[in-house]
Each structure stands twice: as C-alpha cells, then as structure tokens.
Amino acid sequence: MSRILATGITEFRISFRNRWVLIATGMMVLFALVLAAAGSAPTGDVGVDRLSVTVASLTSLAVYLVPLLALLMSFDAVAGEVERGTLPLLLTYPVSRLEILLGKLLAHLAILALAVTLGYGAALVVAIWSDPGAIEGIGSLWRLIWSSVLLGATFLGAGYALSALARRPSGAAGLAIALWLVAVVLYDLSLLALIVTDGGGAFTTQALPIALLANPADAFRVFNLSAGEAVAAAGGIGGAAGAVPLWQSATSLFAWPLLAIALALAAFRKVTP
C-alpha cells in the first residue's frame, strides 16, 4: 500500500510539473462554464430545476471530455518509461507491476477528480447564481462527479493497456486517439444509424440496451440521465436511457474500471525491459 501511495505521489508530481493538472482542470472548467452559460438562456419550461438541466448537458460533455483526458494522461504511462529507459531499474525494485499501475492510476484519478469537481463546481456556481432553487439538483451533480471518476478510471486503464501494447509513446498516442474515436464517437453514430434503419423494431428493443451497457461511455450517459430527472432534456442516444434499469448501468459503470485495469496488467506483464 505504501508503495502504491509513493508511486502515486511521484506520478502526481510529474503530472503537475508537466502542466497536466492545469490543462485538465482548465479544460473542464472552461467547457462547463460554456455549457452552464448556454443552458441558462431558456427558462424552466422543462419543469425541473436549472441544475438538473445543466447536469444533463454536463453529462454529454463528460462523455467526450473525460475519456479524452484520461487517455491523454495514460498513453505515456508504460511506453514513456520504456522510451526513457527508466523501466528496467524500476522493475528491479521490490514493487509489483500491479502496484506500479495502481500508483499511476491513483495519481491520474486524483487529477481527474480535481478537474471534474472544479469544472462541475463552476457550472454549479453559475446555476445557483441565476436560480437559487437550483441547489435541489445537487444530488445529481454529486452523482455526475463520482461516475465521471469511474468513467475516467476505465479509460485510464485502457490507456495503460494500449501504452504497454505499443511500447512506444508515438504508437500509444495513435492507439489512444483511435480508441477514443471508436468508443466515444463512432460507436454512438453506428447505434444511431441502426436505430434509424430499424425503426423501433427488434434491434431497438432487444439489442440496444445491451449495446449501451457494453460501452462504458454509453453506460455512463445512460446511468446519469436515467438517474436524473432530466431525461426529457437529453436527445439522441440519451433518449433511450429509460429503457435500461439503473442497476444495470451502475453495474457496467463499476465493472469496466476493474476489467480495464486487468487488461492493463495483462499487457504490462508481457513487457520485458
């Protein structure tokens, strides 16, 4: 445990020096503020408090931004150590590969948690400033924060796995961007295309819920939208959120980080320095 903590502290320090803390927080705050400002224009004909509406749009933001930040922070984790030549020495220390990965995860999760808390917090301030009643939606904001951290953990683990597979930072960066495009952008586009062609048939009722749960980003979106009261405020894939029970999306949200870390460990074990 102390070795995980020591690795985490060192990794956090490195990320801080590399401006990653600043970049991640800056991006989250900026985008959250833009969304909060845009969301405060129409008045409450949705019938819920303003914060819940903001949370619905923040969810759509987080689906894109949190995986991106997580992959950007993690793609260098193993490949960078290989390229710098720091890995052989590290592996002669009495620290297991799992402890090394968990230490890095701890640091990167702390940065993500800080970034989303500050970002969503900024949106909260804006929402309460324009409508004091918005405080009622604080529960959904809290849910958004911890589920964002879980979503981040999944993509951090995936990033470590790609980093260990590629063994070179340039290759790992390419794989990370490809994963982001496929998992976050193309997956949803293909689902939408299938829904349109299916026209409410067997695919939409049977396969779609499973397809949504199988992708951590969609599970995150479905979880936050169906848990919140603002499903109606969300469009697109989010509209299907009602079809998936809450416990299923929550299970997917909790299971994915474990699976991703297991994959990362398996890939890291194959790296010989």
Place this chain on the structure above:
Amino acid sequence: MTPTLTISRLTKHFHSVEALNQVSLSLQPGKRAALLGHNGAGKSTMMKIILGLIPFDSGDVTVCGEAPGSAAARMQVAYLPENVAFHPALTGEEQIRHYLSLRGENPRNAPELLARVGLAHAARRRIGTYSKGMRQRVGLAQTLIGRPRLLVLDEPTSGLDPVSRRDFYDLLDGLSADGTTILLSSHVLTEVEARTDSILILSGGQLVAEGTLADLRARAALPIMLLVRPAAAHAAPLAAAFPEAVVGADGLLRISCAQAQKLPLLARITARGADVADFDVIPPSLEDIYSHFSRRDGQ
C-alpha cells in the same frame, strides 16, 4: 559460507543468437568481481538474468538463496543500469525519496544518500538539468538504499571523472567490507585491476576465464617485457651481449621473456655492471591478459 550468487550452466538464446552458453560461477559475500567482455559478449544479458528482468532458457540461478526477480531477491539486490535514466521533471531528492519508499525505507534519508555521492548541492534541482556524471551519481545513490547484499553495476564509472571514480571505488570498498557482494562490468581495465577481488571474462557468451588477476596472469603465461637503458657510450657492447633484444629509436633495449626466464635474465643484466644505466620490468597488463583470453575464442 553460502555464496550470495550462484549460476550454473546458464544458457540464454535470443532467437537464433546464443547470448550465454553454459555459464557457471559463484560469488561469496563481500567479494568484488569484475565482469569483462567485448560489446555483445553477454555481460548485460547476464546481469538482467541475475536481476530477473529477462527469463533464461536453461541452467540454475540463485540470488541470496532465492529465485532471481522474486520479491525476496529484489529486496536484497540493487542495480545500476548502463546509461541510467530518470524522469527529467523530478529533482534528485524527489527521485531518491521515491526509491527509498519503494524499498520501505524512510524517505527522509534522501539528502544523506545524495551527500554520500557528492550531490548535496544539486539535490533540489531537476534531473533534467543534470550532466551525465551527475545522473550516474543519482544512480549510485539509489544502489546504496537499504544495505543490499548484492550490487549489480553495469558500467558504473562511465561518465565519471577520475576523482569521482576513486570516490566511487572507496564507496564500494566500504560496502564490500560490510559483506555486500559486488558484480560490476567495466571497460576501464586499470581501475578494475586495482579495486576488485576477481575477474570474469565473457567472450561470445562463454565464461572463458575466471580468477584473481594473479591467477589469470599465471595461466595466460604472457611474456614479460624488460626495458634496459644502456649507460652513455655503452650501447654497442650491451646490444651485443643481448642479441635477442630489440633496440628502439630511443636507444632502449626491449627484451621479451617468459615468466620462468625472468630471474636468469635479470642475473645476466646485473652481470653487465656499468654497461647498464637503468632497467624496468613491465608485466603483461590486464589489457594483454584480457585480449589473450577473449581472443582465444576466435574473436
């Protein structure tokens, strides 16, 4: 005494290339052994196997009574890789604190460790600003953590100036006096000659020679060179008395002789009396012995 390191019939292939072939050796506690060999002779491969970083094909390796790379072995072994590298964004002190924590030691000892390798003044600067020699010292500092029983040092003195090299070997002397076994590779033969107990020569993946310098010198049986300086105006009679000598442009007579002929030759030289102004005996250098053993394999 149980050896700190035992290797028997170790063999390792990289695809079709034989990196190590039937290598056997053992190192007792407190011994300092130098591993010599050309580039590609298998030195780094052997070190990585001892550390458990890479697997091997056949043979047995025991490190401090444990399997190489096991958690128990890693607790007792310290390593300095060739061209040691660290994250440039960390300071020397932060890096050493991290390594101390990983070994379960108190991170507050970092400044003291850095002072031992002469880096106290730069402890709070980022490693990215360090010279190669300074990074090498950070590498040395991390090997001193937690009194290891086996030190594996790959080219430890590369990038160090002569004074730092001397300080470094003084550090090693102190460690080996406390019972730490040291295995180091080096290209600088003169320092290895003076500061290690035994020499291991690897050539083409095979251990071609093993022993103290005196052992190897006797086994190689290389000729000794005697340099004789004639007294003024006595050069011609002296050269006539030693027809086997080669007279150099500097006027010195160079006589090559086998070990067993050394004393009789000395007697002949001293018998010349006033003809001889001075003479020197030059034993075969470690370079000569090293080339002798590593060439035997057809290299």
